[in-house]
Amino acid sequence: MxxxxxxxxxxxxxxxxxxxxxxxxxxxxEQNMLYFYTPTEIAAGVAPEGKRLRVGGLVERDSVRRTPGSLEVRFDVTDLDRSITVAYAGVLPDLFREGQGVVAHGRVGGNGVFEADEVLARHDENYMPPEVADMLEERGHPRDASLP
Amino acid sequence: MLGAGLAAIAVGAFGGLLLAPPDYQQGDAYRIIYFHVPSAYLAMQLYALMAIGSAIGLVWRMKLAYAIAAAAAPVGLAFTGLALATGMLWGKPMWGAYWSWGDARLTSVLVMFFLYLGYMLLHASLEERSTADRAAGILAVVGVVNLPIIKFSVEWWSSLHQGPTISRLAAPAITWDMLWPLLVMIVGAALFSFAVTLTRARAEVLLRERGARWARDVVAAGA
The missing domain is CATH 1.20.5 (Single alpha-helices involved in coiled-coils or other helix-helix interfaces)
Structure with missing residues (x-):
């Protein structure tokens, strides 16, 4: 050769x-490459129990409950199938709103509530001017970020 | 090519920063994509160029290919740094954090940053130029494995970083008046970086062949 x-x-x-x-x-x-688990995976026991992990999904509508006079907030994160309640005390990112994709970092408490010490907003890959978004909503398209 | 690239960057920046409408969710903060996306794109393109140059050099022992690879490395490193910096600046207000360990896209781009740095350090540390070319070339070729990981990291695994907007099979998930400045910026950044890389490669060849008659003639002619 x-x-x-x-x-x-x-x-x-x-x-x-x-x-x-x-x-x-x-x-x-592969398990370590996943950035977050979905509420369904946590309910099914796929996620490691008692360990720190991230849960990702959409903030369910009308589920955000703030404790007056403090930074404490509770909301439900859903993957449109199952949902899990997240408890968090701290400043939420700008993009945090109902229907928005979020990733919470923490652990599942004994009562099934996810105790988060960090909440990050997840942006989707769609970009459009406000007028287009309004028009889409008028025509009945949901404005929500779709799940990854 | 340099002039055309700079002109396209000027047009793209004007279009992106002033003409394009604000985003429905992010407001004006999304405009950083006009710098972030071209930087990240060129960072990967230049890595591919560096690796192909190194591979050709390793197989065919072509000195010009090695020179192009060595010339592309600092340009690629700069674009990778720019992509990381702009991404972090955007991440703080949007995600709520500059950086998140565990995200595959962020981590794999950081690995590329260190591959560029490793290539340049290895190349600079070896006295004998042919040995330096070969050793650093092997590193560049090995690092090619990282490129598909960067590209598909947001599709294979759940990640904080969003999925692709332009390079997907469906129509781009961005309106045209926001898209065109981005495309102009990408073309401009590509022209700019290839012009800089070629100029650097030319200087690199002249430096390497400084003992040769023709190189002295070119330098003497002031070209």
Missing amino acids: KPRRRRMMAMTSGLVCLAAATALVLTAF
Whole structure:
């Protein structure tokens, strides 16, 4: 074999092996690659119990309850199938609103309430001017972010 | 090419920052995409260029390919840094955090940042240029595995970072008056970065061939 051909073979096979190894590692650590669990997964017991984890979904409409005089807030996060109540005390991000995608970081408490110490808003991939959004809503399209 | 790139960037920035309407949810804060998206896009393009140059150099021992790879690295590093910085600036008001460990997109782009840095450090630390080209080239080629991870990280796993808006099979999820400045910016950034990379590659070749007669002639001619 010519040296050039040998080098090409070495590099190609090296890259193929590397790609395969990476794919295997990523598959093995799939649970750790997930940024958040859905409420359905938590209800089904897929998520590790008692450990810190993130739950993601939409803030359910009319579910945000604030405690007057404090930063404490409770709301339900839903994946349109199951929902879980999140308790949080702190400043919520600008994009936080009902119907918005959020990711809460914390752990599931004994009473089934998710005790969050961090709540991040999740933006979807849609961009449009306010007039277009209003028009869509008038025509009956929901303005809500869809689930990932 | 440099002039055309700068002109396109000026037009795109004007269109994106002044002409495009505000977003229904994010208001004016979304306008950072006019810098974030082209930077991130070019960061990956330049990595691909660097890796292909290194691969050609490794297989065919072509010195020009190595020179292009070495020239592309700092440009790509700069764009990666810009993409990370603009993303963090946007993340603070929108997500509520500058950075979130555990997000696959954020982490894989940070890995690319360190791959660029590693390539440049390795290249600079080896005295013998052909050894430096080969060692850093292998690193660049190995790091190619990271590119599909960056691209598909938001689709394979749940992530904080949103999914693709433009490069998806369905129609872009953005209205035209917001999209065109972004496309102009991407073209401008591409022209700009390739112009800078080619100029750097030319200087790199002249530097490497400084002992050769033709290189002295070119420099002497002031070209």
